Each structure stands twice: as structure tokens, then as C-alpha cells.
Amino acid sequence: MDYLNCLPIYYAFERGLVDVPAELVKGPPTRLNGLLLRGELEITPLSSIEYARHPDRCLIVPGLSISSDGPVGSIFLMSKVPLTELDGKKVCLPDTSASAAALLKILFHHYYHVDVQFETTASDLEQMLARADAALLIGDEALAAYLHVRNTGAPLVVVDLGEAWKKFTGERMVFAVWVVRRDYALERPQETDGLVAALQRAREIGIREREAVLDLAVHRTGLPRDFVADYLKLVRYDFDAEYQRGLLTFYDYAYKTGLTEERVRLAIWGEHLA
Template sequence: MTRLRVGQVEYLNCIPVYHALEDGLLDADIELIKGPPTKLNNMFLNGELDITPISSIEYAKYKDKCIIIPNMSISADGNVESILLFSHCPPTELEGKTVNVTTSSATSVVLLRILFEHYYHVQVEFHRSEPNLDAMLASADAALLIGDDAMLAHQAVMQNKPDINVTDLGKEWKNFTGEKMVYAVWVVHAELAENNPEIVEQISRLFNQAKAIGLANRDDLVNKGHKRSHLPHSLLNHYFDTIHHDLGESERRALLTYYDYAYKSGIIEERIKLTIWGE
């Protein structure tokens, strides 16, 4: 296989997919490039990555430039536990208030906008902020964190600040729509698929094999996650039950529902169809 530049979200939710690749359990001539979602999004769109998990909303905005790898996503059915709104009052009481949102996320920021507009019916003012909960809440009434930042902040809040409201956006989306939520999909450049379909076929098989190996080795995932985050083993074991990496019929329907609301909110300019490799 031609050496490919592969984006790797440096959050716990991607360990099940990348464990086998990191540990050399599969023969693959690839270069893993780590970063938060927004950084990898930009690198992919700038031609600096060949394949990456891309934020769901960025796929919608640049769908003509990329093709989705089949059976691969970052998703959850209800609680996601790593996309959290921290606030001084319940979300429904934030009318006219300010919300600091992490610079690390794209999809989750749009999800929060959709929930405020269509579910809570509350108008708020959003500001971008570096992912530091104390600093974010010092200058705003609420703060959105994702990934490991959210999980670590949640642990700290439970121990030291029980008066802070913590809202799981995956749970709220499920309550609102009845659907799962798909936060990211794996994509390759459309040009690569057109010019080198055999490479895309190989990389598609590789990632699905890597996912299968990771899911079959739960103890290794939990130990690796604990080493990186120092979060309790029991919490990580539960988290790896919560996060899913499939893209079946229910995930596709959920993703299109998310896009419909993004369209209604004027965040994207047209309704979206999914372009998936091999279909």
C-alpha cells in the first residue's frame, strides 16, 4: 500500500480504531498524524492528510471533496459522555446569556446551536474559547467541552463543584429526535478515490480490520486509555460501551436528521446526500 498520511483524533473515543495501527498489529505503511478534530479537518481540506475522521458538519460543507469510508463513524445512541455543556443554570434558563464553546470542535458546536434553537427555544451568544473549563466559566454562563477535556472536567466538577449543571448533548439530541448522533465519519479525498480506487479499497479494509481488532481487545483499550488520561478503569470500560464506530442504517438516518436541522438553521446551504465508498 502506498504510504498514506492518516489523521488520528487524539481523544479516547478513537482508541478502538487506532489501537491496532498504533501497536503494529496490522501491516500498514501509513503515517499517523494526531490532533484535535478541528485541526485534522483543516489539514485534510488543505491536502495535508489522505484519510481522516472528519467532523460530521465539515463533511456536509465539503461533501464534493471527500468520500466516506463504509462502516466507520464516531457515534453514540443517547449519552455520549464526552460532549458536555457545563453551566451555572439549566440550558433552558440561558436566554440572553453567553456560551463559550471549545475551539477543538465543529460538529458539537453546531449540535449545540441546533438544540438551543429547535429544542430549548433559547437564544444565546456564542464565543470561541480554548478548552479550559474554569477560564470558560469565568467569562461566560456556560461552556461546551468535548473529548478528553470534557471527561476530565466532568470528573473535577463531580468532586469539587457539584453546583455546576452538566448536560450531555448526545442525551439531549436523543430526547429531541429519538435518533443516535454521529459526530464524525472517516473520509478520503474524492480525487484519491477516482485516481487510485485500489488504495481506497485497501484503506477501507484496513480500518474496518483495525476496528474489529480493537473491539476484540477491551482490556488493552481500557489500559491504554487509563495510561493516557488517568481516568478510572471502570469509567473507561463504560465509555467504550457508549462510543460506537459503525455506520449502518440507523447511523445514516441519524446523520441525515442532523443535516436537516443544520439546513433549517442556515448552517449549511443545501440538504445532504451521503457518498459512501463502494455504493
């Protein structure tokens, strides 16, 4: 995913610190989701809601996710009015988002108890708020918009969806998991093991070399160093039992909200092959 939250994972690949026998493809979540489901990617970070919609198509890479334990820092709903006053009003969703859009629908239905109209548009805060009463932003666009709102004192209610999920459920929120296409993994297990090992080594290096990752992030975005550093501290990459429980809680609410057709189990490469 071509966002800062993936940089700690791919930093080692980009710097040649970990050899990966693969072509790297960049894009927003919705593009990568589509490429995988069309059979054009073998392994990718996948929006977690898309795993629940296609559990037969892929296997989860162990020990790796994009998650938060409370605030996530780059997924914001920005509203002209308090959220409880959005009943009957329009909310714009970005065309780059899958999991965050699903999470917002869950929170509106089960936490805030308001019924809103959704419209999917390009990810541009000014244009979104010209069309609607609130807008969801994700990724680097959300970071820049949040910094602008904070610095200008714009009269908007800003809600971090990771923080709202934590208040609602007490659980961690898993926004994306790395997956490998099931058919590829079962046909080429040695290659799959190699790709999984490379990702896990890259994760270790990215976490160990935080300052170098931060330098690169600031260079790429032009955002203030302290701001970026605080953001990267919020993003988690774990996928242990607690994160898996949070993900299954998300899936349970997605099913109750009609966003998935069935409750799913987690099939993890090397652990559970259903």
C-alpha cells in the first residue's frame, strides 16, 4: 500500500537490505485488493474486510498486519456536526478505502446509532465536505488533512476510527493483513515460504531501524518530523492472539451489519489451512 504505514515493512526491500524475488507493486488498498482477486498479485497487504469476503481465495501471512491498539492516526472522520447529529445526512467515503469504510458503517450502526447516506468519491476533503456533512479520509491524505485542520483550527469534529473502535469494543483494530493467494501458496509452497520469510525479516529491520525509516518518511511527505514520529508510533504490525481476536470481533460486527455474507475463520499459512 502506497502509504506511510507500510514504509516500515518495505523499507528493507527498497534499500536492498532484504532480497525478495518479486516485483513490487504500489497502489491504494482498493487497487491492490482488486489485483489480488483478479489473480494479478501473489502476495499483498489486503484490506481486512476483503479477506472476510473472500476467505476461500487467500491465506493470511503469519505475524504481520496493519493495526492499532486505540488511535491509528491516519483514519479520520471529519464532520461539520457532532456524529450523533449526522442522522439522515450524507457522508462521503474515499474510493481508496475498504476496511475503514466498513468500520465506519459498523460504528454508525452499532455505536453511534445513526442512519446516514453514503457516497463514494475521490479522496479530497474540501470537495467531499462541499457534497456532504462529513468525510472519511485514510492514509497519507488523512495525515495531511488532519495536520491542516489542527493548524488552522477549522471548525470540524475529528474522530479517529481506531480510537472509536477501541472505546466501543475494547479490542485492537486490524485494518489490513498480508495474504498470499491460496492457489499459488498450495502449488508453490517453497516460494511462498521464501516470500513470507522475506516479509518477516523486512518487518524486523524496519522496526529496528526506526530512525532511518522516519528520515525517509519525512523526506517523502514533507510533514513535520515530530508529527510523523508520533504517527508511526501508533501503527502496529503484530498479529498475535489479541490482534486475531480483535479481527474476529470486527468480522462479527461486519456480518451483523450485512457487510459480509458469513462469519469466517482465519486460515493462516503454516498454521491453519481450512
